[in-house]
Amino acid sequence: MARPQGWFALILALAIAAAAVLASFPLQLGLDLRGGSQLTLQVMPAGAITRVEREQLEAVQLVLDRRVNGLGVAESTLQTVGDDQLLLQLPGEQDPTRAAKVLGSTALLEFRAQRPGTEQEMQGLLPLKRQAEAVLARLEGRGRQDPAPASPPGQEPPPAPAFPSEELGAALTSLGVSVPEGASEAEQLTVLLDEVNRRVVALYEPAALTGKDLVTAGRQQRTNGPGWDVTLGFNQQGGEAFARLTQTIAGSGRLLGIVLDGRSISEASVGQEFAAAGIAGGAASITGNFSAEEARDLEVQLRGGSLPLPVRIIEVRTVGPTLGAENVRRSLIAALSGLAMVAVFMVVVFRLPGVVAVIALALYALFNLAIYALIPVTLTLPGIAGFILSVGMAVDANVLIFERVKEELRRGNTLIRSIDTGFSLAFSSILDGHLTTLISCAALFGLGTGLVKGFAVTLAIGVLLSLFTALTVTRSLLRLLMTYPSLRRPTYFVPAGQLPA
Amino acid sequence: MALTGPLFRINRYRRLAWSVSSGLCLLSLLGLTLSWLNPAIGAPLRPGLDFTGGTQIQLQRSCEAACSTIEPDQLAQALRELSLPAEDSVRSPNLDSAAIQLLDENRTVVLRLPVLSPAQTQALIDGLGGVLGPLQTSGTEVNTIGPSLGRQLLNASIASLLVSFTGIALYISFRYSRLYAFLALLCLAHDVLITTGLFAWLGLLSGLQVDSLFAVALLTVAGYSVNDTVVVFDRIRERQRDLAALSVEDQVDDAVAVTLTRSAYTTLTTLLPLLALIFFGGSTLFWFAIALSVGISVGSWSSIAIAPTLLAVISGGPAVPERSPG
Numbered sequence: 001m002a003r004p005q006g007w008f009a010l011i012l013a014l015a016i017a018a019a020a021v022l023a024s025f026p027l028q029l030g031l032d033l034r035g036g037s038q039l040t041l042q043v044m045p046a047g048a049i050t051r052v053e054r055e056q057l058e059a060v061q062l063v064l065d066r067r068v069n070g071l072g073v074a075e076s077t078l079q080t081v082g083d084d085q086l087l088l089q090l091p092g093e094q095d096p097t098r099a100a101k102v103l104g105s106t107a108l109l110e111f112r113a114q115r116p117g118t119e120q121e122m123q124g125l126l127p128l129k130r131q132a133e134a135v136l137a138r139l140e141g142r143g144r145q146d147p148a149p150a151s152p153p154g155q156e157p158p159p160a161p162a163f164p165s166e167e168l169g170a171a172l173t174s175l176g177v178s179v180p181e182g183a184s185e186a187e188q189l190t191v192l193l194d195e196v197n198r199r200v201v202a203l204y205e206p207a208a209l210t211g212k213d214l215v216t217a218g219r220q221q222r223t224n225g226p227g228w229d230v231t232l233g234f235n236q237q238g239g240e241a242f243a244r245l246t247q248t249i250a251g252s253g254r255l256l257g258i259v260l261d262g263r264s265i266s267e268a269s270v271g272q273e274f275a276a277a278g279i280a281g282g283a284a285s286i287t288g289n290f291s292a293e294e295a296r297d298l299e300v301q302l303r304g305g306s307l308p309l310p311v312r313i314i315e316v317r318t319v320g321p322t323l324g325a326e327n328v329r330r331s332l333i334a335a336l337s338g339l340a341m342v343a344v345f346m347v348v349v350f351r352l353p354g355v356v357a358v359i360a361l362a363l364y365a366l367f368n369l370a371i372y373a374l375i376p377v378t379l380t381l382p383g384i385a386g387f388i389l390s391v392g393m394a395v396d397a398n399v400l401i402f403e404r405v406k407e408e409l410r411r412g413n414t415l416i417r418s419i420d421t422g423f424s425l426a427f428s429s430i431l432d433g434h435l436t437t438l439i440s441c442a443a444l445f446g447l448g449t450g451l452v453k454g455f456a457v458t459l460a461i462g463v464l465l466s467l468f469t470a471l472t473v474t475r476s477l478l479r480l481l482m483t484y485p486s487l488r489r490p491t492y493f494v495p496a497g498q499l500p501a
Numbered sequence: 502m503a504l505t506g507p508l509f510r511i512n513r514y515r516r517l518a519w520s521v522s523s524g525l526c527l528l529s530l531l532g533l534t535l536s537w538l539n540p541a542i543g544a545p546l547r548p549g550l551d552f553t554g555g556t557q558i559q560l561q562r563s564c565e566a567a568c569s570t571i572e573p574d575q576l577a578q579a580l581r582e583l584s585l586p587a588e589d590s591v592r593s594p595n596l597d598s599a600a601i602q603l604l605d606e607n608r609t610v611v612l613r614l615p616v617l618s619p620a621q622t623q624a625l626i627d628g629l630g631g632v633l634g635p636l637q638t639s640g641t642e643v644n645t646i647g648p649s650l651g652r653q654l655l656n657a658s659i660a661s662l663l664v665s666f667t668g669i670a671l672y673i674s675f676r677y678s679r680l681y682a683f684l685a686l687l688c689l690a691h692d693v694l695i696t697t698g699l700f701a702w703l704g705l706l707s708g709l710q711v712d713s714l715f716a717v718a719l720l721t722v723a724g725y726s727v728n729d730t731v732v733v734f735d736r737i738r739e740r741q742r743d744l745a746a747l748s749v750e751d752q753v754d755d756a757v758a759v760t761l762t763r764s765a766y767t768t769l770t771t772l773l774p775l776l777a778l779i780f781f782g783g784s785t786l787f788w789f790a791i792a793l794s795v796g797i798s799v800g801s802w803s804s805i806a807i808a809p810t811l812l813a814v815i816s817g818g819p820a821v822p823e824r825s826p827g
Contacts, residue, residue, distance in 0.1 A: 032785075035639075040650065042647070042649070042650075094638060094639075094641065095619075095623065096619050096643075097619040097620050097622075097623050099619075100618065100619040100620070312647070313618075313619075313645075313647075314646070314647030314649060314650045315644075315645060315646050315647060315650050316619055316622075316643065316644070316645040317642075317643070317644045317645070318641065318642060318643040318644070319642050320561075320637075320638070320639045320640045320641045320642055326783060330781060330782050330783040331778070331782055331783060331786065333777075333781050333782075334774070334777040334778045334780075334781040334782040334786075335774065335777070335778075337777045337781060338773050338774025338775070338776070338777030338778070339774065341773040341774075341777065342770050342773050342774065345766075345769065345770060345773065346770075349766065381714075381783075381785055381786060382714060382717055385714075385717070385778075385786060385789060385790075385793075388774045388775070388778065389721060389725075389771075389774075389793070391774060392767075392770060392771035392774060392775075393728070393771075395767070395770040395771070396728075396767040396770070396771070399763055399766045399767050399770065400732065400763055400767075403762055403763045403766070407759065425739075428735055429731065429732045429735035429736070432672075432673075432676060432728075432731040432732075432735060433727075433728035433729075433731050433732055434728075435672060436669050436672060436673070436724065436727045436728055436731060437724045437725075437727075437728055439665055439668040439669055439672060440665040440668075440669070440720060440721075440723060440724035440727075441724075442665075442668070443661040443662075443664040443665035443668060444661050444665065444717075444720055446661070446664070447657050447660045447661035447664060448657055448658070448661050449653065449654050449657050449713070451713050451714070451717065452657070452658070452661070452713070452716065452717055452720070455717050455721075459721075
């Protein structure tokens with residue numbers, strides 16, 4: 001009788017593992033359970049684009065992600081839904097007005113010429129900007145950083161990303177900004193960078209051209225030498241404006257600033273050769289020795305900044321935290337009391353196997369929760385409903401088995417034989433029932449919307465686990481108990497009156 | 502033991518069972534049709550916010566012991582007098598059509614309005630402060646759903662229903678036979694029809710609206726119905742092997758009789774958590790639990806009374822012996 005004990009040990013180990021998982025990974029509650037705001041954004045096709053492509057959706061997501069981070073809502077998430085939608089979740093946020101305003105407005109991408117007579121000031125600011133950006137990127141450990149400027153060849157390579165503290169302090173003082181006592185290096189650098197950017201933008205003339213007229217942005221590897229260029233494509237109106245803009249500053253040493261949401265993301269110089277007609281033809285490239293990644297970032301910013309596809313808010317849901325808490329509490333009470341009633345029912349009707357089933361179902365609930373925590377599944381109200389329903393199916397599997405065992409006993413079979421036959425006969429109907437439910441779950445998950453998906457996920461997990469608990473946990477527990485002769489009594493399974501004499 | 506024959510023979514009551522089911526189906530169809538013809542609804546079911554789009558605002562008033570009485574007319578009046586900030590993307594909405602509901606002894610106010618922007622919603626809530634008095638901000642719930650999202654939800658629900666029907670039909674044809682698959686889908690249609698019929702009548706009589714949770718409930722009922730039917734079919738198939746000498750009718754009677762206890766137990770154990778949800782669960786899941794309870798009860802009924810009896814009649818009638826040799 002080593003086999004049931006081996007199974008039992010495995011089940012015990014799984015139960016302990018599940019409990020450990022639950023203790024270390026918290027369950028994730030959906031916004032309908034803990035309160036907060038949820039906005040669904042539809043990315044609308046516009047102009048030449050009739051269908052929203054994956055990369056366009058991601059470009060929009062990237063831009064909006066940065067703006068959402070600016071809102072300062074903890075644990076906010078922005079994820080893509082389907083082909084053309086974004087879902088923004090703001091836990092705890094009761095007033096989505098601000099978020100809606102920030103998301104709804106199109107990012108302002110501007111091309112601005114540097115004002116005459118500011119060359120010297122710019123020359124002072126740009127190295128600071130580069131240095132601060134490089135050090136900040138290193139401190140944050142992120143691979144991405146703002147692209148370097150289009151520096152004419154022959155200029156010195158950028159300094160190593162370091163910023164001695166006294167130098168940093170001097171730079172901050174010279175700009176006339178103060179940082180709070182004890183601010184970290186990264187915080188000081190951020191303050192510095194903000195101030196530098198503000199000053200750089202102040203050196204530009206008003207926008208001659210905005211992202212509205214930018215049709216495409218791309219990147220290409222340089223044909224001569226390493227590095228990448230970022231390419232720009234304008235519509236006709238934009239192309240003309242861009243030609244005029246570049247003509248005014250060509251060869252003058254003044255820079256062309258690319259400003260996104262009031263922040264200078266790139267400064268490019270325009271060569272002497274364009275002094276006659278400017279960069280004409282509606283296409284241009286920013287040559288700046290970009291790495292592949294930097295080029296991609298700038299490309300996405302340019303494309304996203306121009307936001308070729310407008311965004312519309314199509315759904316706003318706000319749930320107050322007390323309402324959410326109330327929902328959790330009530331649904332929990334309902335689930336527990338329902339399960340308690342089922343447990344009483346099972347023990348009364350099925351006696352000893354009923355007790356086994358209750359233990360198996362308790363483990364079933366534990367495994368379910370552990371999987372929710374592990375995947376992780378965000379629990380919503382429909383998700384809880386799916387869980388409760390899957391408990392019903394798990395009970396059904398046990399009922400099917402025990403009814404079969406009873407039938408076999410009534411026919412006069414021995415106890416051990418009845419149990420084995422009962423399990424094998426019930427198996428095909430359990431399998432069919434569970435598989436058909438799984439087919440429904442797959443359809444719901446594949447085609448359903450968010451709410452329906454949450455339901456399908458918990459139901460599917462429940463159905464799969466139910467197959468495991470009914471066929472493995474219940475069975476090996478029962479067989480383990482049957483190794484004790486004192487428990488091997490048919491009357492523990494069926495009332496004596498139903499047994500053949 | 503099988504030779505003594507089952508104590509309960511479902512086929513003796515099949516005419517009664519068919520009449521009951523046909524009656525319920527006709528009643529449901531009537532409800533759906535009346536609802537469709539009703540100019541105020543114009544659809545088989547009264548569609549809720551999730552399907553029509555709009556803004557629903559739920560406010561909780563903070564009052565000490567009892568909230569002062571407010572008539573819906575007072576609120577309607579206050580709404581008419583409000584002027585909301587105009588926004589370029591959203592036309593200034595017409596608030597005359599607002600549906601106003603007061604719940605929990607005037608404690609909770611539910612407003613159903615055309616689509617409002619977040620700023621307009623805030624302006625509206627602020628504007629109603631004069632009539633409602635102080636509000637518990639933590640109890641505020643605002644849902645805005647664009648009309649396109651509702652259509653998307655409806656299409657997604659119908660598509661997933663059709664796909665899961667097809668999948669289930671293929672599976673049963675593969676595991677059993679095409680006749681079984683047909684009968685399982687017939688039962689499924691029967692269960693879904695009666696559940697939607699009930700909600701059509703509820704929509705007609707008490708103005709109940711169906712939301713996306715109702716669509717979830719229907720899909721669950723569909724899955725459950727097939728599960729129930731499959732268990733009975735599995736038993737019939739087994740009986741056809743064991744009792745090949747008997748007529749199909751007797752095999753069916755026997756199979757139904759032995760699965761009857763199981764069906765009763767299973768329905769009961771599934772209903773227990775649902776009943777708990779109905780009685781103790783939050784208001785959000787109340788109608789969801791009702792839809793599931795009704796659908797699962799009807800599904801249990803059809804798996805016992807409809808699918809097996811139709812199988813007995815269609816697959817040859819009483820006198821024809823089974824084609825497989827014993």
